Structure formats: structure tokens, C-alpha cells
Amino acid sequence: MTEWQPLENAIKEIMEREQIPGAAVAITRDNEVIFAKGFGKANIENNKKVTPNTIFGTASITKSFTALAIMKLVEEGKLALDDSVKQHLPQFELSGYENVEAIKIHHLLSHTTGIPTIERKEQLKEFTEHLLYLKEADIQPLGEPGAYFCYNNDMFLLLGAIIEKVTGMNYKEFIKKEIILPSEMHRTTFELSEVAEYDDVATPYVFENESLKKCAWPTLGNYAAGGGIRSTVLDLVKYGQIYLKESNIMSQPVHQTHGTRSYGYGLHITPNYGDVTLVEHGGGQPGVSSNFGFIPEENIVIAVLTNVSGVNAGDIWLCAANAALGIPLTCLRSIEPHYHMKEYELPKFIGTYQTGEGAVIEISSAIGQLQATVEGKNYMLRASNEETLVLKPIEEPIRFYFNENDEAWALFYGLRMYVKKEE
Helix, strand or coil: CCCCHHHHHHHHHHHHHHCCCEEEEEEEECCEEEEEEEEEEEECCCCEECCCCCEEECHHHHHHHHHHHHHHHHHCCCCCCCCEHHHHCCCCCECCECCHHHCEHHHHHHCCCCCCCCCCCCCCCCHHHHHHHHHHCCCCCCCCCCCCCCCCHHHHCHHHHHHHHHHCCCHHHHHHHHHHCCCCCCCCECCHHHHCCCCCECCCEEEECCEEEECCCCCCHHHHHHHCCEECHHHHHHHHHHHHCCCCHHHCCCEEEECCEEECCCCEEEEEECCEEEEEEEEEECCEEEEEEEEHHHCEEEEEEECECCCCHHHHHHHHHHHHHCCCCCCCCCCCCCECCCHHHHHHHCEEEECCCCCEEEEEEECCEEEEEECCEEEEEEEEECCEEEEECCCEEEEEEECCCCCEEEEEECCEEEEECCC
């Protein structure tokens, strides 16, 4: 048995369980590739295998590129993290939000604008169109900037608009010039026209009636600033070396998300994972589930790309991290504690919660037991503290927010705030 055989077996088990057609994984230590392998099929119909050079979508891994570009402009003195967004984008207005000047670049980077998710508009291809959409959209703020974390693609993409305004360059061209080319990422691009010219490209798939079906690459429009890069795992681990060269503010915790985990600027941070820190970001869009990150104390970079949406590439990433660290593959980022909740405490959680993107979570009670319906799947719930319920058996936490009357008005799950619907 080779050193990496247990990892390979674990990856294959996850892929079989999750019905992942194809995946690629790469690991570097001290800028040397120590593991790179393709698993499964890049194209099921043609029986084409995945290799470490297979191009996939990266989805929200792109956010770290955009955040890094902003940090470069900060270093050059062209903007500051405390600059108001409106200082650089005078057209920036939000319906129902009076103090828009309070939203700063810092808040865009850390998803702490106080603005909930809103309906996605991929048909908008110019940032000026998106600014008009935000001005006219029906938005009910969650709170003041900095008060809450709520993953928001429509706010984050404004960083692309700021990059264009400050540099006078097209956003994609700036990312290419400042990050992609210097990192020698020769199989990385935003452009679908360029993807079509490459060989060894994964076919994207989605689940339809529990079966895999080919899908088109999403066009994304302005959302490319948070999810448009297509790349390979070998290119991504090259890119990751940037974060190991110097201390970087992007991986400093800004807002706690759940447990010990926090979000920085385009990156998630898990401190005290044994003796190290996990810094990472996942992604998902039609035909893509991805995860990329690094372990600064050990100079390790890891990239995982798959060609199907709705699966947890982060599980594969963590297995790879554990293997590289030489610890059991089954170690978890965090373990939610157990809390005995009294029956009289249950009713305050019950209700229907929804995001502006249309995602719904239903919390109900049956025979003195709370249960949740998430994305059409039913889960029993347990409590980990007075404000947090945990989905069984997947052990994913749902944190609730209560008003002064101890009534739940929102919940936090999957990086998004879900607001309770009025009965």
C-alpha cells in the first residue's frame, strides 16, 4: 500500500456515496506537488477520465482572486478597506436603505453588509446594470453593516465594479494580468470561448430526479466576479503559493460564522485545528462543486474540483488535508456539543424561513421532536446550545436569531441568513 492509498480509497468512497462523476485533487508542500490525481469521469458518455490537468469550473473559489486583487490595490494606495462603496461607485443605492454610505469595502469582502440575499440576475452583464437593479430591488436589511454575516453574491460582485473604476481596466483582464499570468496558470480562464479551445475539459453535470444529466456552463454575467474562473487543480495549487509567501490580512478572522469558524476576506478560517489553521473556500454552481485552501503553518496548499453540483467537495478537501498532516482521515473541522433542550423551548424555533434567492427551510415539531426540511430533504434535529440546532446525521448546525421577546426572526445556515416568514 502506498502512502496515499488510504486517501485515494476515502476519495473513492465519498465519490460513490455522493454520486460524483469526476474529481481532481492536488496537494503541495513547500511549493512541491506531493499528490495530484484524477478520479472518475470527466465525461460519462465518452468514458473520458479525469486527470490533474482537467479543466473544471471553480465557482466561488473565484472570490479569493477578487479579494486578492482588492488587497493589491490597497497596498498600492489606490483605495482603503474603510472606503465607502459609494466613494468609488457614486451610483450605489439600495432601496429601503438610507445610510448606504456606511457600507464599506471591508463589508463587501467579508459578507457583512447587512443586506440579505436577493434574486439572482445572471442576464445582467454590465456592472452599471447591476447597480440599477440594486437601486430598484425590494431589499429589507438584516441590520447595520458589520452586525451579521450573510453570504451575498450581489454585494460581493460590486468589488469587480470597484476594480474597474479604480484601475480603468476590465475586471477579468485585471485578474488575468495581476494574478493568473504571474502565477503561470496556463489552463485558467474566465472565458467560455477559451475553455472550448482547450483539450481535457470536464463536462458539467447536475442531478435531475436523482440521475446525472449534462448541463451547459452557466454564463454568470456580473456574477463572474465571484464565481467565473475555470481552472485545474494544478493551476490552483500554484495560485495558492501567493498566500504562503507573507502574512496576509485576507485570512484574518472578521466575523464568526459557526463554532470556531470565521470568515475573512474571500476565505473561511478554522483556527486551532490541532496545531494548525485551515484557510479555505468552497464553491458551487450548476456542474461545479469545489474547494481550495491552504494550511499556512505547514506550507500546504490543496485544491479539489468536481464536475457536479450539490455535493460537498469540502469533505474531500478535508480528507486530503488530514492525509497531508498525517492525522486520521476522519478528523472533523469542529464537533457540535450536545445540549438537552426542554420541551417548552421547542415552539420558538418552529416556522418557515426563506432567503431572497428562494431557498426555504421549514422547522416543525412531531411528538416532541424538532425536525427540518432543507432543500426537500427531511432531517431530525438535536440541540447544541440554546440557539443552535444540528441536522442529524450530517451534523450541520443551524443558528437562530431571537428578538427581545425571545421569538426567532431568522436563522443562519449554509452561510446565508433565512428570514422567518410571517404567518
